[in-house]
Amino acid sequence: MVEFKEHQLKNGLRLIFNEDKTTPIVAFNLLYDVGSKDEDENKTGFAHLFEHLMFGGSINIPSFDGPLQTVGGENNAFTSTDMTNYYITLPKNNIETAFWLESDRMLSLAFSEKSLEVQRQVVIEEFAQRYLNQPYGDVYLLLRPLAYKKHPYRWATIGKEIKHIETATMEDVKAFFKRHYYPGNAILSISGNLTFEAVKELTEKWFGDIPSRKKELRKLPVEPLQKEERTLEVERDVPLNALYYAYHMPSKNDADYYAVDLLSDVLSRGDSSRFYERLLKKTDLFAEIDAFVTGDTETGLFIIAAKLSAGVTYEQAEAAIDEQLLEIIEKGVGDEELQKVKNKAESTFEFGKTSALNKAMGLAICALVKEPELFNYEFTLYDKVSAEDIQRVAKHVLRRENRSKLIYKAKKG
Template sequence: MIEYSSFVLDNGLKVFVHEDRTTSMAALNILYDVGSKDEVVTKTGFAHLFEHLMFGGSKHIPSYDEALQKAGGENNAFTSPDITNYYITIPANNIETAFWLESDRMMALSFDPKVLEVQRSVVIEEFKQRYLNQPYGDVWLKLRPLAYKEHSYKWATIGKEISHIEEATMDDVRDFFYSYYLPNNAYMVVAGNVTLEQVKKLSEKWFAPIPSGTRRKRNIPAEPKQTAARFEQTEAKVPLDALYKTYHMGGKLSADFYSTDLVSDILGRGKSSRLYDKLVQEKKMFSSLNAYIMSSVDPGLLVIDGKLSKGVQLKDADDAISELIEKFTQEQFSEKELNKVKNQAESTLLFGEVEVLNRAMNLAYAAMLGDPEIVNREAANIQKVTTADISRVAKTVLQPENCSTLYYKSI
């Protein structure tokens, strides 16, 4: 249970406070309700580029990292299709430094052309190193547009292509900032050895003066129901052939989200899972094989991926997965097997909340979804899933016509 208090500043910034006297540290987490899904198809990668630009200095603080390190703090950030998240961990007695740093770049980010050029180069290099020049790195550059035809999940967070980052202008950057990096589009969680009154005082001092703005209206096309299987094959210099299969599923707030998550766990979580037991250990067709969900806010994907054993043909491996899944959808599931994956999922959830920073992140995400109490209902939602739910969801989601398959062939 994550206990919290909350308040909203006049400019719309939503603030949550989670007090924990057992630690000497504090975390300040700011989640902006913007991700790569908010981009347009001709200008992708901006949310991720902006994550980098936010560390390039602000009006009063030319070196963000240097100022934070002097106070004993650490920071980082990440971008997803749904959100951009920035966080600081710092000794609690220096928490005001975090307020100062985050408020200054929310109010007065540096639009220095030199910073844009530096960060543009960093992102382009990341694109090349992580996505183009790394074995299997371009998988999601191919899988997303195969699985999605309308929704803006069809491009990766890094962007659809390098040229969009190469051609980004300062006007593009300013427009993105003033459309999304607004106090009324942000959720701030302060967690650790702090008090509600302390956070209220510091929030009023550092964030209240920042004016609210008009957030760009979100107009993302819904993904049509997939009615026919899709297939693509690619080749690259990789160690082993690989196979990827995606199935459309509901979003984070859908009624069957947790049931689908547990279906993926039964199929491919760990060495006792169905796929691993049958196709890795018994038949030795794969050297590794997993199933998982993307946990998207909007309707997402259940994914199966694996690296093939030497000498196994991709078509044979694909047929073996399809055969296992067909049997899986016809089964009556046991309470014992379901309880095993429920307990695994709940233990992962609880273990993840040991760190105060993770609690702060989880609370911010739940608040962005529309109800901070979601963070405290997850364990119960996992335990509510029944064997009947598993059977129904398996039959609904794991249909051949709902599947997109990518063969990644080694050359």
């Protein structure tokens, strides 16, 4: 049980605090409720580019990293489809420096042209390193727009194409900041050996005078129900043929999310899972095979990803996978098999509570998805899933007309 206290400022900023007496550092996590799903379809990759720009100096402080490193702190950030998250760890005696730096960049950025030019180039290199210069690196750039036709999950967080990053203007940057970076759109979560009173006081002192803005209601386009299977075939310079299935699945706020997540675990988590034991080891069909959920807040994807052994045809590979899916739809899972994946989920949650940074980040993300309490009770949502639930969601999700298929062929010669 991770204990925490909450407080909300008049300007809308939410504070969550966990007292951890055992750690020498403080974890300071500031999450903004903005992800790539909030982007304009003609300006994709913006939330992530913006995350880079947040380190280019703020209105009163020319450099973010320098002053933090000077007091022994470290920081990083990530952007996903659903959120942009900034986190700092630093010695507890210097906690105020984190408040000073983060509150100033919430107040306003410096918006320097040089920073935009350089970060644009850095993000282009990131695009190249992670998505273009890697074998199979562009799979999700292809699979997302195949599975989604309307919803903004149809582009990856890095963006649809490099061009959107190349053409971003300072006006775009300023507009994005104004729209998404304000107290009411943020959650501050802190874990460390401090008192709630001290943390509350510092939060009021540094964030209290930042002007509030009315939180915009998010109106995302609804993804129309998929009615028939979609297929895309590409050829790339890779050593092995690969195959990807993507199925639409329930959102994180739907009780069935947890059943679908466990379904993917039954299929492929651990060396005793069905795919690993029956397909990877007992047949010569695959070099790799996995099933997993994307874990998005809104309706995400259930994905099966496989690399085919040399000489294996797509017909053979698909038949073998389909046979496994059919079996789980028709016969469901055994109680012992279900208990196994629940036990895995339980130990994963327990390991997630063993450092200040994990706790601060976990509480903030749970607060965004639903409520911070979720961090403590999320496992019970897995524990409630029955064998019947798994079979029911398997039947519902693993339908052919709910599937997008990517045939990713190795170029010959």
